[in-house]
Structure formats: structure tokens, C-alpha cells
Amino acid sequence: MPALLRVVVARLGAAALVVWGAASCAFLALHLIPGDPVNAIVGSNSLVGDEQRAEVRHHYGLDQPLAVQYLRYLLRLAHGDLGDSYQLQQPVSSVLSAQFRPTAELALWATLVAVALAVAVAVLTSGRSRLPRRVSAAIELVVVSTPSFWLGIVLLTVFSFRLGWLPVSDGDDVRSLVLPVATLALPIAAVLIPVVREGLLRALEQPFAQTARARGLAEPAVRVRHGLRHAALPALTLTGWFTGTLLGGAVVVEDVFARSGIGRVTLQAVEGRDLPVVQGVVALSAVVFVAVGALIEVLYVLVDPRLREGTGVTAA
Amino acid sequence: MRSRRTAPLEAVLLSVLVLVGAQACGPGADGTPGGSGPRTGGHLTYAVKKEPDCWDPHTSAQDVTAFVQRPVFDSLVYQTPDGELEPWLAQSWRTSEDGEVYTFTLRQDVTFHDGTPLDAEAVKANFDHVTAKGTRSQYAAGLLGPYQGTTVTGKYQLEVRFERPYAPFLQALSTTYLGIASPASLKAGADKLCSGTDSVGSGPFKAGAYLRGQQRQYTRNPDYHWAPEHAGHSGPAMLDSLTLRFIAEDTTRVGALTSGQVSAIDAVPANQAPMVSRDPHFGILTMDVPGVVDTFFLNTRSELFSDVRVRTAFQRAVDLDAITKSVFQGTGTRAWSPLAPSTPHSYDAALEKSWPFDRALAGRLLDEAGWTGRDAQGYRTKDGRTLTVVAPVYGKPSLFSQAVQGDLKKSGIRLDLAASTDATEVAGRLAQGRYDVVETSWGRADGDMLSHFFLTTEGSATGHNFSRVSDPRVDDWLRRAQASQSPDERAANYAEVQRWALDQAAVVPAYVVKAAVGVNRKVHGLRLGSSAWPEFYGAWTEAR
Numbered sequence: 001m002p003a004l005l006r007v008v009v010a011r012l013g014a015a016a017l018v019v020w021g022a023a024s025c026a027f028l029a030l031h032l033i034p035g036d037p038v039n040a041i042v043g044s045n046s047l048v049g050d051e052q053r054a055e056v057r058h059h060y061g062l063d064q065p066l067a068v069q070y071l072r073y074l075l076r077l078a079h080g081d082l083g084d085s086y087q088l089q090q091p092v093s094s095v096l097s098a099q100f101r102p103t104a105e106l107a108l109w110a111t112l113v114a115v116a117l118a119v120a121v122a123v124l125t126s127g128r129s130r131l132p133r134r135v136s137a138a139i140e141l142v143v144v145s146t147p148s149f150w151l152g153i154v155l156l157t158v159f160s161f162r163l164g165w166l167p168v169s170d171g172d173d174v175r176s177l178v179l180p181v182a183t184l185a186l187p188i189a190a191v192l193i194p195v196v197r198e199g200l201l202r203a204l205e206q207p208f209a210q211t212a213r214a215r216g217l218a219e220p221a222v223r224v225r226h227g228l229r230h231a232a233l234p235a236l237t238l239t240g241w242f243t244g245t246l247l248g249g250a251v252v253v254e255d256v257f258a259r260s261g262i263g264r265v266t267l268q269a270v271e272g273r274d275l276p277v278v279q280g281v282v283a284l285s286a287v288v289f290v291a292v293g294a295l296i297e298v299l300y301v302l303v304d305p306r307l308r309e310g311t312g313v314t315a316a
Numbered sequence: 317m318r319s320r321r322t323a324p325l326e327a328v329l330l331s332v333l334v335l336v337g338a339q340a341c342g343p344g345a346d347g348t349p350g351g352s353g354p355r356t357g358g359h360l361t362y363a364v365k366k367e368p369d370c371w372d373p374h375t376s377a378q379d380v381t382a383f384v385q386r387p388v389f390d391s392l393v394y395q396t397p398d399g400e401l402e403p404w405l406a407q408s409w410r411t412s413e414d415g416e417v418y419t420f421t422l423r424q425d426v427t428f429h430d431g432t433p434l435d436a437e438a439v440k441a442n443f444d445h446v447t448a449k450g451t452r453s454q455y456a457a458g459l460l461g462p463y464q465g466t467t468v469t470g471k472y473q474l475e476v477r478f479e480r481p482y483a484p485f486l487q488a489l490s491t492t493y494l495g496i497a498s499p500a501s502l503k504a505g506a507d508k509l510c511s512g513t514d515s516v517g518s519g520p521f522k523a524g525a526y527l528r529g530q531q532r533q534y535t536r537n538p539d540y541h542w543a544p545e546h547a548g549h550s551g552p553a554m555l556d557s558l559t560l561r562f563i564a565e566d567t568t569r570v571g572a573l574t575s576g577q578v579s580a581i582d583a584v585p586a587n588q589a590p591m592v593s594r595d596p597h598f599g600i601l602t603m604d605v606p607g608v609v610d611t612f613f614l615n616t617r618s619e620l621f622s623d624v625r626v627r628t629a630f631q632r633a634v635d636l637d638a639i640t641k642s643v644f645q646g647t648g649t650r651a652w653s654p655l656a657p658s659t660p661h662s663y664d665a666a667l668e669k670s671w672p673f674d675r676a677l678a679g680r681l682l683d684e685a686g687w688t689g690r691d692a693q694g695y696r697t698k699d700g701r702t703l704t705v706v707a708p709v710y711g712k713p714s715l716f717s718q719a720v721q722g723d724l725k726k727s728g729i730r731l732d733l734a735a736s737t738d739a740t741e742v743a744g745r746l747a748q749g750r751y752d753v754v755e756t757s758w759g760r761a762d763g764d765m766l767s768h769f770f771l772t773t774e775g776s777a778t779g780h781n782f783s784r785v786s787d788p789r790v791d792d793w794l795r796r797a798q799a800s801q802s803p804d805e806r807a808a809n810y811a812e813v814q815r816w817a818l819d820q821a822a823v824v825p826a827y828v829v830k831a832a833v834g835v836n837r838k839v840h841g842l843r844l845g846s847s848a849w850p851e852f853y854g855a856w857t858e859a860r
Binding site: 033036039040042043044045046047048049052055056059084087088089090091095098099102153156157160161162164167168169254255256257258259260261264265268271272 | 363367369370375377378379449452453454455457458459506507510511527528529530561562563564565567568569571572574575576577710711741743744747756758768780
């Protein structure tokens, strides 16, 4: 047990370090840009006198030296307080928590769809015939090289504006999730498919696959039950890595599909230089990255029995 | 039941609603299409390009905030689409002899959405909120100008005092920024008011659920019976409910309209307008936005532009007619004055055609000023320096400014569109005067907009005096206009300022900003108000 405790504590320490590093980088990068943030706060077409400006500066603590601002920021961050947004004039934590669900929903579905699609296509195209593989590879290339902004617009135009099957965006309508999820999932699936297929093909050349076939197991069962497990590890690593892609993609997808979410807020915040919100998003992303990393490690162990202790086999 | 409308207003509507399309009968222009009359009930979904940052009109400076909160908040004064002021929550008002005190008498039959009645104390609470330090008002407090204080002189009577005569006050009062909220709701705190979930006014619609990034709902206020005379309708609103959806992406917004998923949208891009208006199911409402048109403000104190000859050359070297025509695909209007023709009681029509495009003149002036050399790219030079005009741009330079850039090149002037995605960097440049020209516009249906751009006290750091003008005559004209209660006298003074700005080549007015609202033809009675944003009060939809 102490060993486990040590692992957990080390993990949490490392996680805190990652969040601290990300938050500090964001703080420094944003504050080192020359110019007066008060100008960004009051906006362009506004009527604000010098006295009001001083009040704004004081309210956000911008009249303090940078070092003091930084320490205050860290102290607040440690308490889970992300400060007040310059533009929305609300606590960043409440803005982000209100916007988290739609983005999480989008990212989760996109991941599931991408993985399911990747596995299905890889299994179907890992047979002896080369033609399906070639066709699939060509499509993958096209999808990967399509900017997601454009992909989203095309899907919208065809399925929503022309055919009228799916709504653009409607908070209450589940169908409005289909196109955004597809826009996010397709490029990810297109990267995953060759990885899974490659792993699958290599596994199927192994002697254990021959053995399974010799036992009279049907080809689909050989691929799914025996091959897939071997192909899963690299794919899993890649899927975790896609967390970043999902966050970046959410910005584009939420804008095109007029969905609410973290991406939309981030875009607005970056444009208006809403520092507290940008810093909040960076801190949140760091936490998500750490969490996904931990989850992936647990999944490794679940997928690969060789990684479990006491099974008597060691990882290759 | 037909909506009540007076004859002059009908004429105004016909003049402001330009319907692009084949059908003579369009939304908003006529109350009786295809035999079916105005209908109570129904729902309207309207897609807006922008979403307010802060929903408290007392705090926010965004025009979209004024728009989205207009259905919820009434004002003391109403400004009709043609710019006239008339009673609304204030039944009547009078101005003191010296013009420093306004006395308002309120309607006595108005209740806020939370059930509390409107009285003088409530109005005072609103002005106190606008001017309170903690509100950090970005616009409303500025609109109050030399405001001194408010005194309640009776249950329904109050006096508003100013340090000096301030005639623009009444128009300012008609904007949503000085809209009257329930005094109880104002105590919720800045973050609540900004979040848009605690808006309580006395308007024809009550604020409903709001999800940031998605939509805001509104429901009809069944008790509403205090509409201003020329609102185009009386009694409760026709629509049962209203939804504003926030769709930033142009293609998505237009697609949502043309596929029937929303009933109307704002900001139809010029390149998609023909596609929308060709379709018999849709129309486009357009209106010139009153206030300051899209204008190049020349920094009269920069090294380059301190020479009036160079400024005049810049002014006359651009073929604005041709550029406006091509960029806005024939739907644009070039400007002759820094004020839009639709700005009430202040536009100087005499300026039209008074400073036509004249590239030869520009060339002569530049020769005189010593810019006689040429570099390898054909730009003019003087003492080995290229004639470069620095224009800080926030974000991406517009198609229009790129076209101007191309045109100036023909006169040997290099327009450097110093694009930056960082608002603070641009603001810093402006504050330090490190620029030659700033291109901007600002809508407001009052000639006093000129004060924000030309008063000496404004400056380019915290104000909007981008031309960095400091001329006692200009200050005098602007102060006189602010002090006069006579619309004609105000107009005469504003005309002086407009003429001066063009004579001095302190500005190059470029094009008149237009609102373009795409509307499904099943929607009627939707009209553009004085600020060129739609008013939903009289709107109704045909039964599906």
C-alpha cells in the first residue's frame, strides 16, 4: 500500500507541476505583450474617462507590480479562483463551468466515434485484398488534408442547408450534435485508421494468429479478438495525444456550428485579450491533459495483460 | 386588427426599407400580405452575428448589447426611425432657461416585469447606478456628459442637472444604454447584471433563459400598454416569444436563414446579399447607420500629415465611388461627410460632390510638398524616404481598406496596413500617436458624435480624437451645438465642423455603413429603429 500511496502522491505532484508550468507560461506570455490591458478592457467604441480607467485598473489589480500580480494569481489559482473576466465581467470559473459541458460532450462523442470508426474501418480493410486498403488510404489522405473549418461548412451546407436533415445548432435538439461530432471525429479517425490497421496487419502475421486460424477460428474473430488487442496500444497513445487536437478543433467547430462551449469563449477571449479567461482556459486544459494521461495509463494496463503485475509475462 | 400607424411614419418606413428583390410586397413594408392580416401569437427566431460580452447596458459599450436588451428595457424618451424624439416612459419634459436642468414627468401606469411600479425614485436609482464607480460604465456614463445629479421632486417627477447646457442628453436618454431597469434588479451586482440572466425592465418582452454562445429567449409582457406613439404598434407585442441565436459565422448564419431554420438574421454579407434577395422567400431590410460613417482620420500631428498638402493629396487620391461600388457590389454608398446622411438634424448635404476624386491634383500637391522622387516600386520618395502612410489595423484589414491601398499606389502613396491581432498593441499605438491614419466608424443617431472625434479634450489616448485636432473654432462650434436647444442651430454648428474637417483634410469619409437584415417573407412588421437595429415590438409571423 505505501508503494501505491507513493505513486499517487508523485502523480499528483507531477500534475500540480504541469498545471503550474502551463499557468505561469500563459501568465508571462500574456503579460509581456507590450501595451496597456486597460485599453483592451474598455474596448474601442467606448466613452471612458481617466478616472474610470483608474478604477478599472485598480479593480483588476493592474496597478500592482507584475511580480505581485503573478503571486496573487498563483495564490488564487491554488484556491481554484481564476479571477474575473475583463470582458464578460463575471468570475472566470463560473463562465468556464457553464461552458464545460457542451465542449466535454462534443469531445467525448468525437473520441468515441473516431475510435469506433477507426477500429471498424481497420478491421474491414486488413484482409488479404489490397484494394479496400488503397481506397481507404486515399480517403484518409483527403480527410486529413481538409481544414476542419471547411469540412464543417461542407457538411453543414449539404446535410443542414440543402437536405434539411439536421439542424445547425439547437441546444435542445440532440441531432444538432451529429455534424459537429462528425467534423471533429473524421480527421482524427483518418489518422487513427492507418495506425490501427498497421498494428493489426503486423499482429496477424504473428504465429499466434496462425494458431488461432488453425484452431478453425473464423477470420473476423481472429482479427477482432486476437489482432486488435495488439494494435490497440499505439492507437491508445495516439488517442490521448488527440486531446489537444480536440480542444483546438472545438474552437473551430463551435464557431462554425454556433455551439456554446469553451472553444467559443476562448476565441472571444483571445480576440479581446481577455487575459483571465485565456489563463483559465490554459489551466483547465492542463488539468484535462493530466487527467487524460492518467486515464490512458490505466487503459494500457486493462488492454495489455503483460503490463499487469503478477501475470508472469513481461511486456515485449 | 391592423397595426396603428400614422401617415408620416408610413412614408419614413418606405424610405428606410429598401427592399431588394422581385416582389413588391416585402417584410416590414406592408402589414397585409397575401390577404392574411397581422396575427398575435407566434414565435420568431433571429440570428445575431455578435454576442454581448456584458449584458448590462449601463456598463457595456457594445451596440449589440443595446440591441439585445432593447426588448427588455424601455427608456424615458423614444427616438423614431427618422430621428425625432417623443415621450415614452416620460410623459413630458421641459428644459430650464439656461439649459442645465431637465424636468421629467413620468407615466404613472408603468410596472416593471417584477411587479414594482415605475416612479421617480426608480429612475434616479438607474442614473445613480450608471454613474456609480462599481458599475465601471464604458459608455452610458459618458453619454450623460456633464451630468451633475438627479433630484426627485415628486412621486412621478424628477430633475436632472448638468454642469453646463447639454442638448444631446435627450437623444442619449432614448438609447438602451440609459434604459430603465427595475431598481431592485440593479442591486444584484455587476457580475449578475453582466451575465444577462437578471435583466428586469418594463419592456414589451421579458428576458428568459440565456445560454452563452447559444441563445437567449424572450416572452411577451402581457401587461405592456405604454409604447411610444410611433412604435408602429400599441398594446402587448404581437409575438408570443422571441429567440435570439448567436451565429458568428457568416455562411452558417445565411444558411440558417435560407434553410428556414431561423426567420431573420443580421449582417448579411455584401457578397451573399444578391443570393438571398434573389430568392422570393426572403427579403433584405437595409438602412444607413446614422452617426459617423466609415472614415479615415488623418493624424494632423504626425510627421507626414502635419503638412496639409499631403493630407489633401491623400484625400483626393482615392476613387471612393469606384471602390465603394466594387467592394459592396453596387449596394454601397460613398460618403461625403464624416456624418451619415441619416444622422438627424446635423448632416451637411452641401458637402456632396464638393471634394471629388482628383488624382492629378493629388500629384501636384505631393510634388509641391517635395515628394518628387520615385522608388523601384513606383512609390514617391523625399530625401530617400518612401511616402508611407501607417494605418494600425485591429485584426485583418478589410477588403475596403485593401482596395484603398491599391488605389493609393497609383498616386505613389504606400498605405501600410499595420495589421495586428492584439487589441492592446493597436491601442498603444493610438495612445502614443504612432500612426498616420485610423479608419473607424461609430453609429449613434445624433450629430454630437462629432464631439467625440474633434473636441480638443478628447485626445487619441483615451478619447477618439484620432485626427488629434485642437482648434478653438471647432471646440466652440461643438460646445455651441451642445448648448443649443434649437435643432436648426445645432445643425448649423455641426455643419461648420463637417466643412472644417474636410477643408483641413483632417478626415477622408469613405462609405456609409449599412445595416442589412435578411428576413423570411413570413415575417412582417419587423422594422429597423433609429440606430438601424431591428425592433421586435410590432413584428409578427404568418401561421405555418
